[in-house]
Amino acid sequence: MLVMWCTRTALGRLQRIAPCTVTGFNRAMSTLPKVYVTRKVPQDGLDILRKSGQVQFEMWDSDDPVPRVELLKKVKGCEGILCVLTEKIDTQLLNAAGPNLKVVSTMSVGFDHLSLDELKKRGIRVGYTPDVLTDSVAELTVALLLATSRRLIEATHEAKTGGWGTWRTLWLCDHELANSTVGILGLGRIGVAIAERLKPFKVKKFIYTDVAPRPELANMIEAEYVSLDELAKQSDFLAICCALTPETYGICDWNLFSKMKKNAIFINTSRGGVVNQEDLYEALSTGLIAGAGLDVTNPEPLPTHHPLFTLKNCVILPHIASASYTTRNSMSALAANNLLAGLRGEPMPKELKL
Numbered sequence: 001m002l003v004m005w006c007t008r009t010a011l012g013r014l015q016r017i018a019p020c021t022v023t024g025f026n027r028a029m030s031t032l033p034k035v036y037v038t039r040k041v042p043q044d045g046l047d048i049l050r051k052s053g054q055v056q057f058e059m060w061d062s063d064d065p066v067p068r069v070e071l072l073k074k075v076k077g078c079e080g081i082l083c084v085l086t087e088k089i090d091t092q093l094l095n096a097a098g099p100n101l102k103v104v105s106t107m108s109v110g111f112d113h114l115s116l117d118e119l120k121k122r123g124i125r126v127g128y129t130p131d132v133l134t135d136s137v138a139e140l141t142v143a144l145l146l147a148t149s150r151r152l153i154e155a156t157h158e159a160k161t162g163g164w165g166t167w168r169t170l171w172l173c174d175h176e177l178a179n180s181t182v183g184i185l186g187l188g189r190i191g192v193a194i195a196e197r198l199k200p201f202k203v204k205k206f207i208y209t210d211v212a213p214r215p216e217l218a219n220m221i222e223a224e225y226v227s228l229d230e231l232a233k234q235s236d237f238l239a240i241c242c243a244l245t246p247e248t249y250g251i252c253d254w255n256l257f258s259k260m261k262k263n264a265i266f267i268n269t270s271r272g273g274v275v276n277q278e279d280l281y282e283a284l285s286t287g288l289i290a291g292a293g294l295d296v297t298n299p300e301p302l303p304t305h306h307p308l309f310t311l312k313n314c315v316i317l318p319h320i321a322s323a324s325y326t327t328r329n330s331m332s333a334l335a336a337n338n339l340l341a342g343l344r345g346e347p348m349p350k351e352l353k354l
């Protein structure tokens with residue numbers, strides 16, 4: 001495992017120093033704020049941190065998560081942490097970091113891995129990465145919706161494994177988007193972007209629910225505000241776009257599924273925790289709803305023996321909604337810029353209001 005302290009030399013060259021030699025820093029360098037980067041993040045963000053000359057940072061230089069014990073050790077004394085969504089930033093971690101910690105910058109739009117109350121109490125500022133991933137997430141959501149509703153995964157499997165006997169009149173049929181009602185649970189930037197992409201498929205009507213009507217966004221896609229019950233009852237396609245909060249935890253449960261249409265397709269690209277997966281399994285396996293496409297599950301990864309994997313009408317992706325090179329680099333750059341601005345005591349490009 002390669003873990004490095006990085007800073008600039010007096011000549012401005014990048015310098016990488018193994019952790020054991022950190023004490024070899026001269027006094028000027030060692031006074032730069034210490035930052036821990038919990039994962040190998042895409043290059044654009046690293047370049048920003050390196051070129052800033054503003055921080056000395058250590059990074060867990062791997063695609064896999066840093067072990068918790070290691071993380072707790074590494075954050076000690078840091079003024080900033082740049083993390084990804086797999087790291088729980090909770091009381092234990094904040095205690096381990098200690099009183100120097102000023103900024104937590106997450107390379108994600110979701111923030112359910114952060115103990116916001118605790119961060120607020122300690123006056124620690126939080127950066128996150130909305131907007132830059134909207135296009136990528138919306139695009140993937142549409143792809144998942146079509147793959148699920150038009151049964152693409154099942155169809156390619158049949159074609160590859162000899163199930164393709166002849167052209168049959170109703171084989172692998174499902175429902176189309178044309179003339180359908182699309183429901184959005186949690187209307188934000190991503191919900192709007194999904195609707196904009198679905199509109200050319202001749203969707204008849206968009207409806208949404210949220211904690212309150214959001215007319216400024218809804219007007220962009222001519223969406224009607226309805227109750228959660230109505231959303232369930234009317235939607236042919238239901239896209240879940242809400243943040244995971246204590247209020248939304250398990251909100252997609254039997255109560256919701258039992259009100260949905262038999263032909264309904266359920267799509268979740270937000271967080272797995274909003275879905276009661278046992279109830280979803282029941283709904284899918286008993287034909288209560290037609291299909292589900294999930295980019296997110298609880299837990300992640302979903303164990304390969306999980307019952308949802310046995311269902312033909314459930315398409316499961318490994319949390320890839322924002323996975324385009326452009327988007328991941330933009331997220332990394334925004335996370336780095338949030339961190340640096342926060343450490344300078346300036347407004348962050350995208351700061352979470354606590």
Ligand SMILES: O=CC(=O)O
Pocket residue numbers: 085107108109110111133270322
């Ligand atoms: O799920 C991805 C994110 O929160 O950015």
